[in-house]
Amino acid sequence: MADQAFVTLATNDSYARGAMVLGKSLRNHKTSKKLVALIGPQISEPCQAVLKLIFDEVKVVDVLDSGDVAHLAMMNRPDLGVTFTKLHCWTLTHYSKCVFMDADTLVLSNIDDLFEREELSAAPDPGWPDCFNSGVFVFCPSLETHGKLLQYCTEHGSFDGGDQGVLNGFFSTWATADISKHLPFIYNLSSIAIYTYLPAFKQFGSNAKVVHFLGKTKPWSYTYDAKAKQFKGGVSEASAHPTFLLDWWTLFSSAVVPMLQEQYGDQPFHSG
Amino acid sequence: MADQAFVTLATNDSYARGAMVLGKSLRNHKTSKKLVALIGPQISEPCQAVLKLIFDEVKVVDVLDSGDVAHLAMMNRPDLGVTFTKLHCWTLTHYSKCVFMDADTLVLSNIDDLFEREELSAAPDPGWPDCFNSGVFVFCPSLETHGKLLQYCTEHGSFDGGDQGVLNGFFSTWATADISKHLPFIYNLSSIAIYTYLPAFKQFGSNAKVVHFLGKTKPWSYTYDAKAKQFKGGVSEASAHPTFLLDWWTLFSSAVVPMLQEQYGDQPFHSG
Ligand SMILES: O=c1ccn([C@@H]2O[C@H](COP(=O)(O)OP(=O)(O)O)[C@@H](O)[C@H]2O)c(=O)[nH]1
Ligand SMILES: O=c1ccn([C@@H]2O[C@H](COP(=O)(O)OP(=O)(O)O)[C@@H](O)[C@H]2O)c(=O)[nH]1
Ligand SMILES: [Mn+2]
Ligand SMILES: [Mn+2]
Numbered sequence: 001m002a003d004q005a006f007v008t009l010a011t012n013d014s015y016a017r018g019a020m021v022l023g024k025s026l027r028n029h030k031t032s033k034k035l036v037a038l039i040g041p042q043i044s045e046p047c048q049a050v051l052k053l054i055f056d057e058v059k060v061v062d063v064l065d066s067g068d069v070a071h072l073a074m075m076n077r078p079d080l081g082v083t084f085t086k087l088h089c090w091t092l093t094h095y096s097k098c099v100f101m102d103a104d105t106l107v108l109s110n111i112d113d114l115f116e117r118e119e120l121s122a123a124p125d126p127g128w129p130d131c132f133n134s135g136v137f138v139f140c141p142s143l144e145t146h147g148k149l150l151q152y153c154t155e156h157g158s159f160d161g162g163d164q165g166v167l168n169g170f171f172s173t174w175a176t177a178d179i180s181k182h183l184p185f186i187y188n189l190s191s192i193a194i195y196t197y198l199p200a201f202k203q204f205g206s207n208a209k210v211v212h213f214l215g216k217t218k219p220w221s222y223t224y225d226a227k228a229k230q231f232k233g234g235v236s237e238a239s240a241h242p243t244f245l246l247d248w249w250t251l252f253s254s255a256v257v258p259m260l261q262e263q264y265g266d267q268p269f270h271s272g
Numbered sequence: 273m274a275d276q277a278f279v280t281l282a283t284n285d286s287y288a289r290g291a292m293v294l295g296k297s298l299r300n301h302k303t304s305k306k307l308v309a310l311i312g313p314q315i316s317e318p319c320q321a322v323l324k325l326i327f328d329e330v331k332v333v334d335v336l337d338s339g340d341v342a343h344l345a346m347m348n349r350p351d352l353g354v355t356f357t358k359l360h361c362w363t364l365t366h367y368s369k370c371v372f373m374d375a376d377t378l379v380l381s382n383i384d385d386l387f388e389r390e391e392l393s394a395a396p397d398p399g400w401p402d403c404f405n406s407g408v409f410v411f412c413p414s415l416e417t418h419g420k421l422l423q424y425c426t427e428h429g430s431f432d433g434g435d436q437g438v439l440n441g442f443f444s445t446w447a448t449a450d451i452s453k454h455l456p457f458i459y460n461l462s463s464i465a466i467y468t469y470l471p472a473f474k475q476f477g478s479n480a481k482v483v484h485f486l487g488k489t490k491p492w493s494y495t496y497d498a499k500a501k502q503f504k505g506g507v508s509e510a511s512a513h514p515t516f517l518l519d520w521w522t523l524f525s526s527a528v529v530p531m532l533q534e535q536y537g538d539q540p541f542h543s544g
Contacts, residue, residue, distance in 0.1 A: 123401075124396055124401035124402070125401070125469065125472075126398055126399055126400065126401055126468070127398055127465055127468035127469035127472070128398065128457065128465055128468070128469040128472035128473065128476070129395075129396035129397070129398050129401035129457055129465075130396070130456060130457040130458075130476070131469070131472055159471050159472070159474070159475040160469075160471035160472065160475075161471065165471065165475075175454070175456065175457075176451060176454070176456070177451065178451060179448060179449065179450060179451040179454075182447070182448070182451075184402060184447065184448070185400065185401055185402040185447075186402075192468070193399055193400055193401075196398070196399035196400075196464070196468075197397065197399035197400040197403070197432075199431050199432035199433070199437065200397075200399070200400035200403055200431070200432065201400065202431070203431040203432075203437075204400070204402070
């Protein structure tokens with residue numbers, strides 16, 4: 001359906017690489033939905049150009065520029081910068097339903113069935129499983145909801161300093177109200193879960209549909225030698241989920257790097 | 273109600289100490305339910321005596337002795353020893369509904385409202401949150417269910433080698449079927465969750481009703497100086513949940529140690 005879309009966000013060139021790989025992974029698994037990238041004004045021209053080749057819509061969102069209610073909220077809570085930018089996805093009212101996906105997620109099979117779910121559907125967060133993880137969620141764009149979210153944000157802040165705290169505070173009945181709003185964990189498999197309960201990963205992990213590289217070290221933080229097919233330096237944490245990391249890099253090297261090379265031309269850029 | 277009970281399990285004197293503290297914590301918070309301890313035959317006489325002072329019913333369960341279907345199952349899967357013993361709780365058919373609690377749990381407030389829930393209700397496991405944690409669960413004793421569980425166990429084994437794998441395999445719709453069977457996480461707050469998502473713990477942790485010391489290091493693994501009110505040696509992992517650990521030891525020192533001293537008489541025993 002034309003009025004349904006996957007939406008991601010990137011405020012800098014590093015996260016933009018994540019968004020590119022995510023977009024490519026959605027295309028590779030033949031999504032029938034539109035792809036939208038929300039970007040910050042700092043994204044370089046070449047990266048914007050590549051994003052435009054992968055996504056149907058690339059929208060610059062600059063909370064500081066916007067002069068509206070989002071701007072006002074931002075002035076009161078400058079600590080929640082990226083969070084306000086993420087909440088911007090609710091303003092995409094030319095779509096009736098969307099799935100937000102963090103730029104550090106990777107799709108492993110077609111997940112268009114997510115659009116059968118209602119707002120707000122999300123998978124549990126490992127760590128504190130009565131909270132949902134805000135890396136993948138189903139939502140319905142609405143200016144009214146957007147306004148309420150900003151208001152909530154301004155009044156209550158975020159218990160974790162990020163969008164996950166705000167969204168869990170706002171959609172506070174997620175844990176108790178409706179099981180259909182609990183996405184299976186394999187739609188947002190945090191790489192952290194692999195080592196905390198390895199037998200469960202071995203049992204259920206092969207059905208993973210989306211892997212989420214949450215935490216400090218992102219796939220693009222590593223340096224990868226595409227010819228030798230190996231990571232330079234230590235793969236410390238990553239060794240716990242080496243296949244997913246390799247999947248990310250294989251897609252980045254084969255499908256994204258050539259596009260970046262074309263756009264950057266003679267300019268140097270970090271390709272691995 | 274007389275036909276409802278909290279049930280725990282201890283197969284050795286270490287876990288028996290955990291069971292004593294758990295039983296005391298339930299009494300302190302004025303439960304109106306019966307307390308049942310399932311014990312293995314290795315439990316020493318003095319420990320049995322103390323358990324009998326705290327619990328309404330202390331039942332020796334020896335899978336190896338039982339000569340019935342449980343014994344047969346055990347012969348096929350000797351690796352699942354303690355698991356078979358835990359499943360024994362389904363044979364307590366003189367109760368219509370029970371709440372099983374691991375011996376490494378501690379009750380922080382009255383939780384009799386758990387008996388409003390149906391079988392099988394449990395809280396999500398941090399780590400792989402589409403599995404429930406089998407440290408606290410509501411169940412209905414039934415020889416039929418017990419038989420089916422043993423059969424499942426024998427045929428499919430346990431994906432994690434323990435009771436949690438078996439129970440999640442058997443009650444496999446827990447993640448998707450009925451939100452009322454999802455106990456709030458504060459009814460089985462794994463100490464591990466405290467450091468994996470600290471802001472959530474700070475936000476919701478003060479409402480904790482049951483803390484679960486899951487993992488290798490149990491409260492009784494530490495050495496505590498009750499007079500100085502501090503742990504001997506390093507409190508490494510425990511430093512992440514010092515209050516709960518202190519709660520456990522305070523109750524153990526003040527309420528359980530005197531009972532053990534009375535029973536052991538002149539015999540030496542490990543009190544801290
Ligand atoms: O500097 C930033 C930080 C975050 N994000 C976006 O916000 C999401 C959430 O942040 P992140 O994935 O780093 O958080 P985590 O999942 O590790 O908690 C990212 O995936 C991006 O889509 C961004 O664009 N720029
Ligand atoms: O040697 C043992 C191991 C376990 N248990 C019982 O089985 C439960 C589950 O084991 P444990 O709590 O050690 O597992 P964890 O919660 O750390 O995964 C314990 O709380 C006890 O009730 C026992 O009686 N003896
Ligand atoms: Mn993320
Ligand atoms: Mn336990």
